[in-house]
Amino acid sequence: MSMKASQRAFERACRFIPGGVNSPVRAFGGVDRGPVFIERAAGSHIWDIDGNEYIDYVGSWGPMILGHAHPLVVESVCRAAVKGTSFGAATEAEIGLAERITNAFGSIRKVRLVSSGTEAVMTAVRLARAYAGRDLVVKMAGCYHGHSDFMLAGAGSGAAEFGVPASAGVPAGFAEKTLVVPYNDTEAVKYLFQRYSGQIAAVIVEPIAANMGVIAPADGYLQSLRQLCNDHGSVLILDEVITGFRVAYGGAQELYGIEADLTCLGKIVGGGLPCAAVGGREEIMDLLAPLGPVYQAGTLSGNPLAVAAANATLDLLAEKEVYGQLERVSGRLEAGLRKSAATAGAEVTINRVGSLLSIFFTAGPVRNFEEVRRSDIGRFKRFFSRMLEAGIYLAPSAYEAMFICLAHTESDIEQTLEAGYNALRETGIK
Ligand code: KE4
Secondary structure, eight states: OOOOHHHHHHHHHHHSSSGGGSGGGGGHHHHSOOOEEEEEEEEEEEEETTEEEEEESSSGTTOTTTTTHHHHHHHHHHHTTTOSOOSSSOOHHHHHHHHHHHOTTTOOOOEESSSHHHHHHHHHHHHHHHHHTTOOEEEEOOOOOSSSSGGEEEEOOTTTBOOOOTTTTOOOHHHTTEEETTTTTTHHHHHHHTTTTTTTEEEEEEESSSSSSOBOOOOOOHHHHHHHHHHHTTTEHHHHHTBTTBBBTHHHHHHHHHOOEEOOOOOOGTTTTOOOOOOEEEEEEETTTTTTBOOOOOOTTOOOOHHHHHHHHHHHHHHHTTHHHHHHHHHHHHHHHHHHHHHTTTOOEEEETTTTTESSSSSSSOOOHHHHHTTTTHHHHHHHHHHHTEEOOOOOOOSSSOOOTTOOOHHHHHHHHHHHHHHHHHHSSS
16 A cells, blocks of 8 residues: 555645644554545545545544535535635524524523534633633543643642643643543542532533543443532533534433533534534523623634535434434444454453444553553554555544444445454454
8 A cells, every 4th residue: 555645745744734734633643654645535435645545434533424525415515605605794504503403402502603622612611610600620531622721731640630731832820720530430520529619610521532532421420420510500511522413413411311501512513614512501601792791702603614514414414213323333343343353362442332432452441541541552553554554544543433424334344344353463462
């Protein structure tokens, strides 16, 4: 498999773009090799500029749940484009998207469209702080909520739990307002509410973690966070940028029967174009300008092309049996990988929730970031490369997910399982 054109493109890109990419994970640094440059994609397949074809399990990190270049989505975007690409003014299509979101999520009574998941989270945290009149925010180690300063806080020393900057350029004072505890650890959150009683504005969590690999919430975990926020007058923010419209039409909140105060949406809700959203209880959302004192704005918020892609995507996902199909194909892939690992004698843990799946090279279980870090990243890197060379495009990081889409066929799954068996046999054995 030649990748010479990608190599040449990467060299050229590095002359003009930091690290040659516009988002760090695309540089393939997590798998010790140069990135592929993509030419085009259709359905469940993607082609690089060397003409290599892959079965795609990244799906642009989640948005492409319908598969790439779905004809009805492309047609909607083209129809919108010929009428103008941006007005910086209100349009009826935005009302249509807002209605679709509020119909999908019972907890969302008002919604504001933004252009990225980062913006959605930044706005949600600002709203929560204004509503609660408090500063501290609790997040879980290993969860990712975009790159706003106060979300780039890593776990501090155990005692303090105060976040420490996880990036240069983030003032210590910002990170210290973020308390970081392990995922799936209810007692740790209870302790924070006791120690910082009356100071915690919000708890933000990925209801299904998918940025340290896929980790399901322990039984009752989300409900305990909901109860703690109720008991202490704090805002529960569910970051459903990945899980929204992914694990169910109403996201993880539908799946687990829980209601957020504020929800962050992204990826699928934009249909592959830059559209994300923050929504929730009316009395919190109405704090947003121009109604209330919490400022938030965006030149391209509710962009007509992104909203066209979004409305087309959500209408297709609202059709019956969509999530049943995703579950069947994803379950088939999981069962096949488990069988391949057992036959190949590879020591792996496979976590799956709906069409989100991760393979960890460790005996497991994998329930939090600490346990993720016990996995053999070196083996993952070799596994990734074997799969790429076999025409299977996985996320170039051990801390991401496989995204199964509606365009993945039985033949795709068979090809993936055959490549998976060979790759696990060559790399997964202790
Ligand atoms: P964006 O600003 O990248 O649209 O969304 C940030 C974000 C917020 N919340 C969750 C749960 C997320 O997963 C993300 C972004 N996800 C990563 C990959 N898991 C985006 C890929 C990248 O950074 O290039």
